[in-house]
Amino acid sequence: MNASISRILLTPDEMAAADAAAASSGIDSYGLMERAGQAAAASALRHFPGASRFVALCGPGNNGGDGYVAARALAASGAPTAVFALGDTAKLRGDAARAFANCSLDAEPLSDYAPQPGDVVIDAIFGAGLSRDVPTEVEDVIARVDAANVPIVAVDLPSGLCGRRGTPLGASFRAARTVTFMTRKPGHLLLPGRKLCGEVEVFDIGIPHRVIHSVAGRLVENGPERWADAFPHAGLETHKFKRGHLVVFSGGRTATGAARLSAMAGLRTGAGLVTIASPPEAVAVNANALTAVMLHGIDDLAALKHWLTDSRLSGFVLGPGFGVGERARQFALALAARPLVLDADGITSFRDQPELLFSRNDGGTGSLVLTPHEGEFARLFPDIAATDMAGKVEKAIAAAERANAIVVYKGADTVIAAPDGRAAINANAPPWLATAGSGDVLAGIIGGLLAQGMPAFEAACAGVYLHGQAGQRAGVGLTAEDLPRHVLPLYQPALAQ
Known part of the structure; x- marks a missing residue:
């Protein structure tokens, strides 16, 4: 062909x-x-x-x-x-x-x-x-x-x-x-x-x-030739501050693991710096398990807004292990002008007030990527999910248009959709990727690409594909703890596969 x-x-x-x-x-x-x-x-x-x-x-x-x-x-x-x-x-x-x-x-x-x-x-x-x-x-x-x-x-x-x-x-x-x-x-x-x-x-x-x-x-199979030109590559003149600064928000001291999975995946994807923003009571827990990833204590919304005056923070992941509720909603809305991957608890926090999330980008300059699995999709888009005559592609596109966001409708046949009607079906994920914490790694990969300045739709497509490649490299029996070390940025040998 x-x-x-x-x-x-x-x-x-x-x-x-x-x-x-x-x-x-x-x-x-x-x-x-x-x-x-x-x-x-x-x-x-x-x-x-x-x-x-x-x-x-x-x-x-x-x-x-x-x-x-x-x-x-x-x-x-x-x-x-x-x-x-x-x-x-x-x-x-x-x-x-x-x-x-x-x-x-x-x-x-x-x-x-x-x-x-x-x-x-x-x-x-x-x-x-x-x-x-x-x-x-x-x-x-x-x-x-x-x-x-x-x-x-x-x-x-x-x-x-x-x-x-x-x-x-x-x-x-x-x-x-x-x-x-x-x-x-x-x-x-x-x-x-x-x-x-x-x-x-x-x-x-x-x-x-x-x-x-x-x-x-505007529907394609997801693959490198569709987004490789937009993929960030380090040059000889590159230093860590030019490769983006990813922030991953952590849950409390008993819910820190998911954020660390995301953070390590973002670092492996090429982000120059990665910081876990952690509640004060969880800082010591995260510090004991991290080396290359930095830590920053964030207690409340006021502290977050003060930190966001630092324009070098270039991408964010919110949701893995964060907890469901008002604090998640406040943090997500505070990031309206910044590239954000909203996953897991971050998505579920808007199930009763989805319009707050959907209006987030109106007039803003940020890029929002939503990464729901089937259950989370149904919570956020119940009427779309219940439409029998629409397939997964049509549902993802309708959701993206409504949310004014990139939607990564996860599964063994993940669909990535944009508000303008672009969509891609991913087919390289092995079945053993269906394990607890795998989605946290995916959120970190996408977040790492956003932090490096990759456009949101291309970052989501690339993230899903690299996630599948990492699962293939890790092999049968992988756990989410194994997965980040198998995440690799896109180099020419990967493009040729």
């Missing part, structure tokens, strides 16, 4: 617009179908050479047309091949009808398919275009195939999977491999879609890249 489109994610509607634009420009649409079907067949032969029989399950639209082309190619290779069709093949229209006519194999009714040992299924029933629950006939076939545990090669998307939200529409095939075209869809990366797709292969079938760019929205 061309690097310029390799991380673009097209919704099903945008992909349909690309197909239409390609046809309008004079590109033969049936030629695109031929290349798509041939790609699916090639993948099936390459990855399942020992199949006793290939079985193409074909739907009534263009995805079914891809399936007929694949079946013809498989049969031409000498592989035993069968075709089962949803609906009356006499009602096929356009390119799908042409593909069926060119396929010499008889099509049996889809409901008659009974999986046999050695079958490999080519799923070409619906692809990305489905927007309603699968019909009962298809649901029954999905259940039979699942029970038989035969491998599936899905064409575009496993049938039944929403290409926009990554959620099953009643039921969905679970593919071993998915063959898609030009770009991936959000459903290939969002969970549970990522698991249902198996390994995803992207084939360039000849739609000009200018067409893809012309229809693409």
Whole structure:
């Protein structure tokens, strides 16, 4: 795939617009179908050479047309091949009808398919275009195939999977491999879609890249090429005071660990100085556990405001272990003109008064990054969270617009969204990152990048990606205490990965 489109994610509607634009420009649409079907067949032969029989399950639209082309190619290779069709093949229209006519194999009714040992299924029933629950006939076939545990090669998307939200529409095939075209869809990366797709292969079938760019929205897969140019790099003339000063707020003497995780992560990310702002009773506790991180006693809001007259303080993290309540709200609002990562207790402190937080940036010059997990997101944005027809991307964008902030909607499929509609889905986080304190490390990474002057959306995207890389380096069995030492800034070797 061309690097310029390799991380673009097209919704099903945008992909349909690309197909239409390609046809309008004079590109033969049936030629695109031929290349798509041939790609699916090639993948099936390459990855399942020992199949006793290939079985193409074909739907009534263009995805079914891809399936007929694949079946013809498989049969031409000498592989035993069968075709089962949803609906009356006499009602096929356009390119799908042409593909069926060119396929010499008889099509049996889809409901008659009974999986046999050695079958490999080519799923070409619906692809990305489905927007309603699968019909009962298809649901029954999905259940039979699942029970038989035969491998599936899905064409575009496993049938039944929403290409926009990554959620099953009643039921969905679970593919071993998915063959898609030009770009991936959000459903290939969002969970549970990522698991249902198996390994995803992207084939360039000849739609000009200018067409893809012309229809693409502002959604991408998160990766270094999207923010590397904005990443802070130390030069020969750099000293610690030029690399930013990150402040992490600590909780009381029995709740200091989370702040230290954030602080160490910020230091590892490249901040020149990191200070933990600690209540007086917790200063000694933090001092006993810190070396390179500095300490500053902050008793109340007045003390904070006095300290903030120091303009060299360039980024802040508030929330990890801080405690929920009025003090957290006061501190967050006092930082309205400064770059702030609000996490954990800081977010929950605004659950009953979210409008105080959402108006924080109005007229201000600061950058606010919110890092909620699913529960915290629902506390701060209950109506958005409850919207069934919106996917995680749409919810994150709506929340970012309402809060006038960058929203990092955490999870195994973390979505980073900006108020202007930019969004990225992150896919490099290993499952063992789901451990207590991992989010505190993420907050510190983002805070460290903000402190170095990185723009908020790019800092959030970079922070999430570097967090995933740190989890990969740490390996299975990591704890949050292990994670900060595996955090590395972005150097050229990391960019090349």
